Amino acid sequence: MKLIIQIPCHNEESQLPDTLAALPRKVAGFDHVEWLVIDDGSIDGTAAVAAAAGADHVIRLGHNRGLAGAFMAGIEASLKRGADVIVNTDADNQYRADGIPAIVAPILAGQAQLVVGARPIDQIDHFSPVKRWLQKFGSWVVRKVSGTAIRDAPSGFRAIQRDAAVQLYVFNAYTYTIETIIQAGRLGIPVLSVPVAVNPPTRESRLIRSEVGYVLRSAATILRVLVVYRPLQVFTTAALFTALPGVAAFARFLWLYAQGQGDGSIQSLVIGAALIAAGFVLFVGGVLADLVAANRMLLAEIRARLLLAEINRRPPE
Known part of the structure; x- marks a missing residue:
């Protein structure tokens, strides 16, 4: 069994060393644990820092595709490298790496194929009341649309089993978090949430430039999700x-x-x-x-079949 921990990055040379240093090299239930960094068109030394800090694989994208594009590039690269389970985490070390055994445990036990780490929203001091409410409201909308019991839909800390990863594809260029959960629900992929801890912030979020911007982005994402899937x-x-x-x-x-x-x-x-x-x-x-x-x-199913055929045709890298 192989676990690949992937980290989408864009200009993260200052954050990556601490993030990679916290990742485990051994996780119970897996024979191999590898790290994969996706350099999303960075203009700093992200790729070099990742390699020097011990990343087993560094994928360099020719231009900035955005978080969703980098996430999908990482998923495909991980599958082609023989991953049985893929864990996605953020480059800013937001999520505590010691929560990785907890989010892969339901997959190893056969209880789920997609596990999302649920942050303690009410206990995160740097979240404003508006942001906390939007996080909860967004998760409620996603639960209704997806038919899952997800507790923290915007969380990027998640584990995906190989068969589920093949089927998921993100159309939203902004973020992958919500769309993958809704797809999983519609495809009948078992989804679970597990509580995870977070680290204190080391920098401002790049996805959330301002409170007003976050409200507008969140509203647009929720509306788009409803229009696309309902x-x-x-x-x-x-x-x-x-x-x-x-x-x-x-x-x-x-x-x-x-x-x-x-x-x-x-x-x-x-x-x-x-x-x-x-x-x-x-x-x-x-x-x-x-x-x-x-x-x-139908197009997503065709893509999944083609990707699976490609993976089965070539030896793991």
């Missing part, structure tokens, strides 16, 4: 909220027309017709988006 429900709801006022306006016109006052209420007819038409367009858009979502799932 398009028919989202567009049907929007269609109803748009069309029902139109029906009311149209009914008002008919009632006034029946009373002989239709000439003075033509605006109700125009507004009602426009809103009903807009509601119909939204509903049709939802049907089309639902078909696109089904096509996306």
Whole structure:
């Protein structure tokens, strides 16, 4: 059994030595433990520092693909190197590495194929009240959409079993955390959460530039998740909220027309017709988006089969 611990990085030469020094070289249940660093188009010495600090594999991306792109590049590289389980952690040493045995334990026991480390959100001092609320609300939305019991959806500290890793693919360029959980839920991949500890922050988050930016990014991510994975429900709801006022306006016109006052209420007819038409367009858009979502799932399955065939065809690197 091989465990590969992957770390997506972008300009992390100052953080990497401490992060790598904390990683284990032996984990119960595994014969081999290797470290893989993904250099996401860094312009500093990230790759050289990673190699000097003991990383077994350093993957250099030609340009910055973003966190999600680096994560997926690491997953594919780990699979091609024979990983049975992949642990993903952050380069800023946010997550305590001594939690790795805890997040791989459910996979070794056959209880899950994706395990996400749940941070003690209420006990993290540098999280503002707004950020804590958004973390909890975002996780609640993900639980509803994915059908899983995930407690900390934005957490990047997670373990993925080989068969599950082959099936997951991230379409979101911003972050992989939420989308992989929703995909796992839709694909029937068993998902669990385990509590993990965190280290004090050593620098400001690069994904969260400001409180306002974090709120806007989080809202956009949650909305996009709903539109991508529940398009028919989202567009049907929007269609109803748009069309029902139109029906009311149209009914008002008919009632006034029946009373002989239709000439003075033509605006109700125009507004009602426009809103009903807009509601119909939204509903049709939802049907089309639902078909696109089904096509996306088929493409993801084709990709998984091709990746699995490639992995089985070549010896581990």
